[in-house]
Amino acid sequence: xxxxxxxxxxxxxxxxxxxxxxxxxxxxxxxxxxxxxxxxxxxxxxxxxxxxxxxxxxxxxxxxxxxxxxxxxxxxxxxxxxxxxxxxxxxxxxxxxxxxxxxxxxxxxxxxxxxxxxxxxxxxxxxxxxxxxxxxxxxxxxxxxxxxxxxxxxxxxxxxxxxxxxxxxxxxxxxxxxxxxxxxxxxxxxxxxxxxxxxxxxxxxxxxxxxxxxxxxxxxxxxxxxxxxxxxxxxxxxxxxxxxxxxxxxxxxxxxxxxxxxxxxxxxxxxxxxxxxxxxxxxxxxxxxxxxxxxxxxxxxxxxxxxxxxxxxxxxxxxxxxxxxxxxxxxxxxxxxxxxxxxxxxxxxxxxxxxxxxxxxxxxxxxxxxxxx
Numbered sequence: 001x002x003x004x005x006x007x008x009x010x011x012x013x014x015x016x017x018x019x020x021x022x023x024x025x026x027x028x029x030x031x032x033x034x035x036x037x038x039x040x041x042x043x044x045x046x047x048x049x050x051x052x053x054x055x056x057x058x059x060x061x062x063x064x065x066x067x068x069x070x071x072x073x074x075x076x077x078x079x080x081x082x083x084x085x086x087x088x089x090x091x092x093x094x095x096x097x098x099x100x101x102x103x104x105x106x107x108x109x110x111x112x113x114x115x116x117x118x119x120x121x122x123x124x125x126x127x128x129x130x131x132x133x134x135x136x137x138x139x140x141x142x143x144x145x146x147x148x149x150x151x152x153x154x155x156x157x158x159x160x161x162x163x164x165x166x167x168x169x170x171x172x173x174x175x176x177x178x179x180x181x182x183x184x185x186x187x188x189x190x191x192x193x194x195x196x197x198x199x200x201x202x203x204x205x206x207x208x209x210x211x212x213x214x215x216x217x218x219x220x221x222x223x224x225x226x227x228x229x230x231x232x233x234x235x236x237x238x239x240x241x242x243x244x245x246x247x248x249x250x251x252x253x254x255x256x257x258x259x260x261x262x263x264x265x266x267x268x269x270x271x272x273x274x275x276x277x278x279x280x281x282x283x284x285x286x287x288x289x290x291x292x293x294x295x296x297x298x299x300x301x302x303x304x305x306x307x308x309x310x311x312x313x314x315x316x317x318x319x320x321x322x323x324x325x326x327x328x329x330x331x332x333x334x335x336x337x338x339x340x341x342x343x344x345x346x347x348x349x350x351x352x353x354x355x356x357x358x359x360x361x362x363x364x365x366x367x368x369x370x371x372x373x
Contacts, residue, residue, distance in 0.1 A: 019076070019111035022063035028054070030072045031063050036280060037072075038099050038155075044146040045153045046273045047281030048097060048129065061130065063097070066108050074100035074108040078115050079130060083230035093119060093372075095126035096136050099154075105161035117372050125170065125369045132171065132228040132367055137342060138162065140169075141364035148273040148303055148339050151175055152365065159366070167368035171228050173342035176351065178359030180335050185356050186324040188317060196258055198318075200325050203253025212237055214255060218265050222308025226344070228367075247272070247295070251329030252302060254322050264318040266307035266326055270298045271339065299333055304340040307350075323353050 022031050032050055039045040056077070057063055066074035076098040085091050093116030100108050116124045128136035137152045140159045147153025163169075192198065204211065216237050223229040252268035272291065275298060279287050291298075309319055330338060342365040343351045354360075 018066055018107055019064040019078075019115070020067065022057065022065060027065060028057060028063070031065060031075050032281075034065075034072050034075050034099055038101060043274075043277055044143075046147040046149060046151075046277050048135070049276070050282045051284075053097065056130065064111070066100070066104055066111065068104065073104040074098075076108065076112060076127070077130070078112070080119070080121070081131060081230065084125075084131060084228075087227065087230055088123075088125070090122040091120065092116075092369075093121040093124040094128055094130070095124060096129035098127040100161075102155075102157045102161065105157075106165060109162075109165045109167075113370065113372060121372060123369055123371050125367065128367065131230060137173075137365050137367055139175075139363040140172075140366055142175075142362050145177070145362050146273070147363075148175075148271055149269070149276065150303065150305055150341050151339075151363070153363070162368045165370075167370045169366040170369045171344055171367050173344045173365040174351070174361035175342050175363045175365055176340040176354040176359050177362040178338045178340070178354050178357040180327065180330045180338055181357055182331070184324060184327065186320045186327065186353075188321040188324055193321075197260075198321070199257050199260075200322065201255050201257065203248050203250040205248055205250065208248065211253075211255075214262050215265055215267070218255065218262050218308060218310050219306065221310040222265075225311075226347075249299065249302075249329070249333060251333055252326065254325055254329075256318055256322055258313065258318075262310070263313040264307075264309040264322055266319075266322050267305045268302045268326065268330075268338070269305055270295065271301040271303045271337075272298045273303075274298070300335055301337040301339070302330060302335050304338055306341070319353070327357075 020027075022028050032053060035045065035047050039047075053063075062078050064076050064078060065072050077094075077096045079094050079096070080092070081094060084094070093112065095112045098108070112124055112126075126136060127138065128134070135150055135152075138154055138158050139147075139152050143156050201211075213234060216232060216234060220231050224231070247269055249268070249270055252270075253266075255265035256263055272295075275291055276283065283291070307319065307322070338357070338359075339362065340354060
């Protein structure tokens with residue numbers, strides 16, 4: 001959902017190795033249509049929104065197709081990001097929105113690596129859309145469980161194909177699924193609320209634009225130490241949360257202030273994944289109105305998009321207070337299931353909330369990297 005720093009599109013890189021740039025409207029339609037063939041009849045796959053892909057294309061992100069006998073058999077993006085290069089410590093060719101039929105994997109990866117080598121890159125990394133802050137990744141287990149918004153679902157042959165080509169796993173993680181407990185599971189000493197001048201704030205559809213800068217400040221501070229995270233700008237956050245107001249359940253966006261200073265936050269959204277799968281990712285205006293009219297149907301399951309506590313305030317139990325309030329909102333709203341986007345396995349503290357709820361890992365999750373000679 002949330003993108004990082006500015007991306008730079010590749011030019012003609014990759015065309016010599018079989019990848020063809022998306023240049024025409026028909027090319028773009030073919031790019032979007034590929035998932036309909038790769039995942040034909042597969043309800044567990046949740047496609048990216050067409051509007052987001054078109055926006056990236058308009059902004060200069062280069063999309064590429066691989067064709068055989070006139071038919072598209074694979075697709076990807078090719079882009080770079082200076083901030084992520086600095087974080088990873090090397091010039092890296094990024095790729096994303098990467099889908100393929102099994103027999104096209106090697107040729108697709110040849111093209112991605114050729115583009116990286118031609119651009120003087122030291123490694124390739126992905127799939128990221130457009131950065132690991134935002135979305136991407138490959139699931140490595142849990143294939144029987146459906147995907148959900150802001151997460152990945154793919155065929156079992158995907159990780160096998162990456163690893164057979166020589167890609168290695170990076171930032172291994174898990175998504176989580178939890179029942180919403182009927183009774184509270186998180187305790188917090190309410191005497192601390194007054195003593196420490198704590199105040200819980202809830203989302204407000206009318207004030208989302210005012211609340212976003214507060215969330216962005218905490219987000220950047222909370223995640224700065226993670227190996228994949230790059231700072232996001234106000235414009236990027238606004239673009240990635242466009243439409244949040246009409247989807248927002250105000251009881252599921254919470255942030256905590258301490259003496260009027262923001263210190264922790266959590267953002268959940270109603271899980272509209274089944275609707276997105278049903279429409280194939282094409283959320284045009286009429287379907288937006290349809291979703292708005294029927295959104296009560298999608299208030300039984302929720303997705304925890306992101307949560308964090310700013311440095312210096314971690315370990316004080318403030319996320320437990322927000323978790324208590326969040327679960328009251330979930331129970332009060334009639335939700336029975338909470339899913340979470342990926343949590344790195346090196347960060348067990350972040351997963352502790354899900355364990356306390358009786359949750360379990362849902363999908364094994366990874367990104368892939370490969371050094372270039």
